[in-house]
Amino acid sequence: MPANFEELVRTHAADLFRYAFWLARDSQQAEDVVQEALLRGWRAFPRLRETAAARAWLFSIVRNEFHRARGTAAPAAESLDGLELADERSELIGLELRDALLALPAAYAEPLALQVLGGFSCGEIARMIGVTEGATMTRLTRARQMLKRLVEPRARKGAKP
Amino acid sequence: MNCLDYRRQLLAGSGEGDAMRVHRLGCAACTAEWAQHGAFEEALRGALQVAVPEGFVERMARAPALRRRRFLAAAAGTLLAAGVGGYAWLARQDPLAMACIDFVMKEEAKSIMMGPMPRDEARRMLAGTMPLEAVERVGQVKHVGPCPFNGRNAYHIVLTVPQGKVTLLVMPGYRMDGPRRAAKEGMSAAVMAAGDGSVGIIGTDVAVVDSVMGALKA
Known part of the structure; x- marks a missing residue:
C-alpha cells in the first residue's frame, strides 16, 4: 500500500492518464488534466485517512478536474494521431476498437473506462458518475453492444478474400 | 437464468x-x-490501454512538489505586494465555507464510497433542517449519506441540477447568521441558515451555487 503521495502517483499515474484520455480524447489535454488533478490530490493527501480508497479518490479528482477544465478549454480534438498502441499484439483488433471507442458517446465511454481500466464495480462507478447502478449497467451493456456493432462489420469485411 | x-x-x-x-x-x-x-x-x-507518454509517470510524481514551490514563491510575492489588502481578502473567506470546499475536494469521493443511507432514514434525519422533498424539488438527488464534518454529524447530498453537479452539506443543530462564502481552486461555497441548522452548498460555478441557494430558500 502506498505510504506517500509520490508512491501513489507512481502506482496510478498511467491509468489516470488513460482514463483522462478517454474523457478528453486528446493526449495533451489528458496530461494537463492529470497534472492539475495530482496537484489538488497532493494538497489533500495529508488528510486522506483511508489509503485503500486512494485509487477511487484519484480517479474522482481526475474526473472533477476534467469537467472543471472543460468549461474553459477548447473542444477536445478527437484524434489519435501520434498515439501508439500499448500492446503490438493487439494492433489490428485494437485499432478497429480504438476507432469504435472514439465514436462512442462520452456517457458510454466513461463508465467503460472506469470498469475496464479502473477495475471499479458497477456500484462504485454509479456513485462516481452520479447515476443509478441500473443505469450504469445499462450504459455498460450498450457501450459493448455499440462497439461490437461498429467493429463486426469491419471485421467481416476484412475477412473476405 | x-x-x-x-x-x-x-x-x-x-x-x-x-x-x-x-x-x-x-x-x-x-x-x-x-x-x-x-x-x-x-x-x-x-x-x-493507450500508451502513456514517455516520462509521464516520472514527471507527474515530481510535478506537484515543483508546482507547489513555484506557487509558494508566487504567493509570497503577491502577499508582500498586496500587504494588508491581500490579508483582508483572505480573511473574508469564511472558514466554515472553506471547510465545505475542502470536504468536496478531499472527502466527497470517500463519503460516496461509504454508500447511501436508506431514504426513509434520510427523510427523518433531514426533516428539521432541510427536508429531502425540498431538495428534490431543486434537482435530482444522486446520493444522501451521513458524514462527519467539522467535528459534527452532517449529511452529504449529491445533487444534479440542469447546470451540473452541486454538493450539499446539511448540518442539523448548527445555527448561524447570514450566508457565508468562500472560493478556492475553482470551487465556490455558500453556507446558509436552514431550519434548526445550516446547509453548505458547494459547486464549481458561483452562479449555480447562488441559484441553488435561492431555490432551497424558496
Whole structure:
C-alpha cells in the first residue's frame, strides 16, 4: 500500500492518464488534466485517512478536474494521431476498437473506462458518475453492444478474400 | 437464468457469477458466446490501454512538489505586494465555507464510497433542517449519506441540477447568521441558515451555487 503521495502517483499515474484520455480524447489535454488533478490530490493527501480508497479518490479528482477544465478549454480534438498502441499484439483488433471507442458517446465511454481500466464495480462507478447502478449497467451493456456493432462489420469485411 | 439474462449480464462486464456459469455449462450457444466475449474483452482492454507518454509517470510524481514551490514563491510575492489588502481578502473567506470546499475536494469521493443511507432514514434525519422533498424539488438527488464534518454529524447530498453537479452539506443543530462564502481552486461555497441548522452548498460555478441557494430558500 502506498505510504506517500509520490508512491501513489507512481502506482496510478498511467491509468489516470488513460482514463483522462478517454474523457478528453486528446493526449495533451489528458496530461494537463492529470497534472492539475495530482496537484489538488497532493494538497489533500495529508488528510486522506483511508489509503485503500486512494485509487477511487484519484480517479474522482481526475474526473472533477476534467469537467472543471472543460468549461474553459477548447473542444477536445478527437484524434489519435501520434498515439501508439500499448500492446503490438493487439494492433489490428485494437485499432478497429480504438476507432469504435472514439465514436462512442462520452456517457458510454466513461463508465467503460472506469470498469475496464479502473477495475471499479458497477456500484462504485454509479456513485462516481452520479447515476443509478441500473443505469450504469445499462450504459455498460450498450457501450459493448455499440462497439461490437461498429467493429463486426469491419471485421467481416476484412475477412473476405 | 435464460440465454437473454446471461448475455445481458455478460455485456455489463461484471464477470461471470455462479448462476451464469451454471447456465453456460448447460448451454452450447452461451458457451460459444462466452468464448467470443472473452476475446472481445481482451481486445477492449488492449484498445483502452493507450500508451502513456514517455516520462509521464516520472514527471507527474515530481510535478506537484515543483508546482507547489513555484506557487509558494508566487504567493509570497503577491502577499508582500498586496500587504494588508491581500490579508483582508483572505480573511473574508469564511472558514466554515472553506471547510465545505475542502470536504468536496478531499472527502466527497470517500463519503460516496461509504454508500447511501436508506431514504426513509434520510427523510427523518433531514426533516428539521432541510427536508429531502425540498431538495428534490431543486434537482435530482444522486446520493444522501451521513458524514462527519467539522467535528459534527452532517449529511452529504449529491445533487444534479440542469447546470451540473452541486454538493450539499446539511448540518442539523448548527445555527448561524447570514450566508457565508468562500472560493478556492475553482470551487465556490455558500453556507446558509436552514431550519434548526445550516446547509453548505458547494459547486464549481458561483452562479449555480447562488441559484441553488435561492431555490432551497424558496
